[in-house]
Amino acid sequence: MLKKYKKGNRIRxxxxxxxxxxxxxxxxxxxxVVLLLLNSGQIRRTNWEAxxxxxxxxxxxxxxxxxxxxxxxxxxxxxxxxxxxxxxDYKKQIQHRQKLARMILENCWYEFESVQGNxxxxxxxxxxxxxxxxxxxxxxxxxxxGLLHIQCEITLGKYQDQxxxxxxxxxxxxxxxxxxxxxHDSYVEYTLLYDTIANRISIEDVQAKDGHLQLMKNVxxxxxxxxxxxxxxxxxxGYVK
Numbered sequence: 502m503l504k505k506y507k508k509g510n511r512i513r514x515x516x517x518x519x520x521x522x523x524x525x526x527x528x529x530x531x532x533x534v535v536l537l538l539l540n541s542g543q544i545r546r547t548n549w550e551a552x553x554x555x556x557x558x559x560x561x562x563x564x565x566x567x568x569x570x571x572x573x574x575x576x577x578x579x580x581x582x583x584x585x586x587x588x589x590d591y592k593k594q595i596q597h598r599q600k601l602a603r604m605i606l607e608n609c610w611y612e613f614e615s616v617q618g619n620x621x622x623x624x625x626x627x628x629x630x631x632x633x634x635x636x637x638x639x640x641x642x643x644x645x646x647g648l649l650h651i652q653c654e655i656t657l658g659k660y661q662d663q664x665x666x667x668x669x670x671x672x673x674x675x676x677x678x679x680x681x682x683x684x685h686d687s688y689v690e691y692t693l694l695y696d697t698i699a700n701r702i703s704i705e706d707v708q709a710k711d712g713h714l715q716l717m718k719n720v721x722x723x724x725x726x727x728x729x730x731x732x733x734x735x736x737x738x739g740y741v742k
Contacts, residue, residue, distance in 0.1 A: 509643025509650060510594075514611070514634050516602035520595050528577045535576050539569040593695070594644050597675055601640060601651070604670060610660045612636040638664060639688075649677055649693040656687075665689055 515522075537544070585592065605611055613632040639654035651671065653664040668679050668691070677693035707715060712725035722730055 508641045508652065510598060510641065512598055512601045512605070512640040512642055514602060514606060514637055516598050517606055519599045519602070523595060524581075528581065531580055532573045532577050535573040536569055539572060540566075590644065594642075597644075597649065598642055600674055601642060604674065605638060605640065608663065610638055610663055640664075644695065647695050648680070649675065649691075649695050651691045651693070652688050653691075654688045655684075667691060 611634055613634045615630045616633045617630060638660060641650075641652040643650050651667075653667070655661055655664065665684075668682065671677065671691055671693060672679055675693065675695075677695050679691065680694050681690075681692040683690045683692075709724075712723060714722040714724055716722055724730070
């Protein structure tokens with residue numbers, strides 16, 4: 502059984518639209534809150550008891566209302582800019598989880614059954630059917646110290662061979678480099694090096710200190726505990742301006 506602290510985020514079928522749901526929902530909430538705050542004075546002054554719904558509600562768009570709409574949109578745009586600029590790793594995690602969910606769905610590595618859909622009138626039978634997922638592989642994702650850890654549960658099912666050979670898909674799909682693949686008792690764990698180009702450092706920053714030698718921003722060699730290491734790469738792979 503997987504230990505809880507090692508699991509990370511469970512990849513689910515609904516994660517195929519994770520970015521849209523998370524970003525869209527957050528921005529819509531921020532837009533609504535800012536709009537309500539800017540119009541709080543008018544809302545408090547409104548006599549809600551005098552409003553008669555049977556006669557309809559008339560609403561006049563004043564210049565101030567247009568101003569509040571523009572301000573609310575600008576706040577959302579500023580929030581999106583700050584998020585993209587300062588939360589790059591978290592944004593990548595959302596994209597990775599979405600890609601992993603779509604990988605399973607598009608390769609049909611799941612099982613489903615067709616169930617009868619609901620009609621507009623509940624007392625009438627519907628001719629439409631929809632998919633109900635009955636089995637979805639247990640896949641877990643976490644990012645830790647510049648490394649991606651992806652764990653797949655092995656159940657001896659018909660998708661075992663695919664889940665045991667995800668190296669090429671993960672490297673090309675997530676734009677990472679596989680550093681380790683470990684087969685445990687009931688699951689396989691893939692460890693990938695994340696964003697190798699952005700995490701390179703210059704030779705001046707490669708310093709030995711307290712038994713550590715920094716090789717990249719997210720890779721450190723603890724030579725006191727591991728005195729032997731082989732570093733290999735393609736021609737020009739270690740060149741840094």
